Amino acid sequence: MLKIFNSYTRLQEQLEVDKKKTINMYVCGITAYDFCHIGHGRTFIFFDVVVRYLRSLGYALKYVRNITDIDDKIIAASLKNNESYISLSNRMISNMKDDFSALNILPPDSEPRVTENISDIIKFISILLNKKHAYVACNGDIMFSVSSYLNYGALSNQFSKILNKEINISHYSTKKNIADFALWKTSKSSIFVGWNSPWGNGRPGWHIECSSMCRSAFKNKIDIHGGGVDLLFPHHENELAQSVCIDSNFSIKHWMHTGLVIINNEKMSKSLNNTLLLRDLLTQYDSEIIRFFLLSTHYRHPLYFCYKNLSNSSKLLKKLYLSLRGVDFDIKGLDIVDNFKTDFYKAMNSDFNTPLALSILLRLSKEINKFKLIDSNKASQLASKLRQLGSILGILLKDPEYFLQNNFNCNNSIIGKINSLIYERDKARRVKDWVRADRIRKELLELGIVLEDTSFNTFWRSLQ
Ligand SMILES: Nc1ncnc2c1ncn2[C@@H]1O[C@H](COP(=O)(O)OP(=O)(O)OP(=O)(O)O)[C@@H](O)[C@H]1O
Numbered sequence: 001m002l003k004i005f006n007s008y009t010r011l012q013e014q015l016e017v018d019k020k021k022t023i024n025m026y027v028c029g030i031t032a033y034d035f036c037h038i039g040h041g042r043t044f045i046f047f048d049v050v051v052r053y054l055r056s057l058g059y060a061l062k063y064v065r066n067i068t069d070i071d072d073k074i075i076a077a078s079l080k081n082n083e084s085y086i087s088l089s090n091r092m093i094s095n096m097k098d099d100f101s102a103l104n105i106l107p108p109d110s111e112p113r114v115t116e117n118i119s120d121i122i123k124f125i126s127i128l129l130n131k132k133h134a135y136v137a138c139n140g141d142i143m144f145s146v147s148s149y150l151n152y153g154a155l156s157n158q159f160s161k162i163l164n165k166e167i168n169i170s171h172y173s174t175k176k177n178i179a180d181f182a183l184w185k186t187s188k189s190s191i192f193v194g195w196n197s198p199w200g201n202g203r204p205g206w207h208i209e210c211s212s213m214c215r216s217a218f219k220n221k222i223d224i225h226g227g228g229v230d231l232l233f234p235h236h237e238n239e240l241a242q243s244v245c246i247d248s249n250f251s252i253k254h255w256m257h258t259g260l261v262i263i264n265n266e267k268m269s270k271s272l273n274n275t276l277l278l279r280d281l282l283t284q285y286d287s288e289i290i291r292f293f294l295l296s297t298h299y300r301h302p303l304y305f306c307y308k309n310l311s312n313s314s315k316l317l318k319k320l321y322l323s324l325r326g327v328d329f330d331i332k333g334l335d336i337v338d339n340f341k342t343d344f345y346k347a348m349n350s351d352f353n354t355p356l357a358l359s360i361l362l363r364l365s366k367e368i369n370k371f372k373l374i375d376s377n378k379a380s381q382l383a384s385k386l387r388q389l390g391s392i393l394g395i396l397l398k399d400p401e402y403f404l405q406n407n408f409n410c411n412n413s414i415i416g417k418i419n420s421l422i423y424e425r426d427k428a429r430r431v432k433d434w435v436r437a438d439r440i441r442k443e444l445l446e447l448g449i450v451l452e453d454t455s456f457n458t459f460w461r462s463l464q
């Protein structure tokens with residue numbers, strides 16, 4: 001039985017599902033004003049694994065991941081670029097899609113954008129005003145009143161911290177309580193023209209967007225709501241407050257939050273300008289190496305970015321691919337009895353313990369190597385299993401030969417040289433010229449290339 005840590009109750013709880021096994025999952029997506037970084041990679045690769053795993057268990061999962069395509073930061077960046085906010089956000093959304101597809105992140109079933117949901121958002125704000133959960137501030141903005149919702153602070157566990165804070169004088173013009181937040185921001189200058197609303201021209205606040213898009217997608221049945229832990233407060237706290245105040249039957253079964261990617265002791269983030277971009281990393285490392293690295297820390301822990309761990313992931317993934325090399329994936333057999341699959345599922349059922357799941361794959365690869373020497377059929381069957389389990393994590397999807405050769409950093413002319421030396425060595429071996437064959441092997445070794453002879457072919461791989 002799958003157990004998931006619920007950030008609301010702070011307990012590991014069994015995933016509750018209906019008879020039809022449907023699961024609705026909403027994850028907060030990017031604010032599109034810059035390129036995606038490794039922090040995004042971590043959060044969205046993790047939720048991609050949640051999607052793959054739940055589907056592998058037979059659940060009918062619907063995945064919605066929104067996009068914030070209008071926001072203060074988008075406006076500021078577009079003004080700086082001398083570009084319209086629409087053009088900037090479209091460009092960044094398209095870049096995100098390229099990066100995510102290069103990382104083999106499955107596209108969500110739906111990807112709503114704020115600008116396509118303005119009328120729903122206006123309806124929601126009107127309901128909150130009618131129910132007296134919101135008020136018009138002196139500057140014309142519509143504010144949510146946190147003191148109108150008794151359970152405010154329960155998700156992020158900050159009741160007293162927030163509500164007892166003295167209100168700062170600078171906030172008197174807009175807020176009754178320090179924690180009150182904007183639902184609708186009226187246009188204060190002519191630079192940006194927003195949307196018409198009963199409260200004048202303006203645009204929505206960040207938190208109301210997700211209440212609205214989540215509800216449009218799933219009404220009242222949200223099984224999993226996710227995002228990075230930086231969103232727990234205030235974004236998710238505020239989103240929950242709004243949604244419950246709009247409809248008292250609203251609830252979210254499981255809140256899931258990923259730990260942050262940290263660099264130089266700070267959250268990696270666009271606004272802190274300390275990002276390592278996914279697209280840059282993808283020029284240096286295979287997408288599966290990046291996935292392996294990001295999944296080798298449990299999703300709730302912080303992940304300290306470090307090249308040493310990335311290259312260690314590269315070595316471990318190569319080990320997995322080496323065990324897949326030279327086996328026959330067409331050999332079908334009964335699902336052989338072994339503990340690997342059971343152990344893998346046990347690890348994943350324990351709040352998605354991907355580091356443990358990866359270690360089980362490494363154990364399985366050792367077993368394959370052992371059987372390659374004594375029972376090639378069994379080795380092939382185990383290799384198919386390794387591939388199948390790997391695919392749940394979105395790895396081991398490539399042809400082993402392609403992976404191992406492409407992760408040797410060299411250009412086409414060197415690969416041409418390697419192949420022609422192997423050809424020459426084969427010729428020498430056929431005429432039993434062992435001295436020449438050995439000399440060529442040594443020459444290749446000096447180039448950092450290791451040869452592996454099997455009964456039907458010679459394979460090569462990099463020494464690193
Ligand atoms: N360093 C990080 N580690 C893990 N997840 C992250 C990290 N940064 C952002 N995320 C997650 O990615 C999603 C989109 O985040 P967003 O576009 O706001 O990025 P950001 O870099 O935090 O931007 P900003 O600095 O403008 O807040 C959210 O679910 C967020 O929690």
Ligand SMILES: [Zn+2]
Pocket residue numbers: 027028029210235
């Ligand atoms: Zn959100």
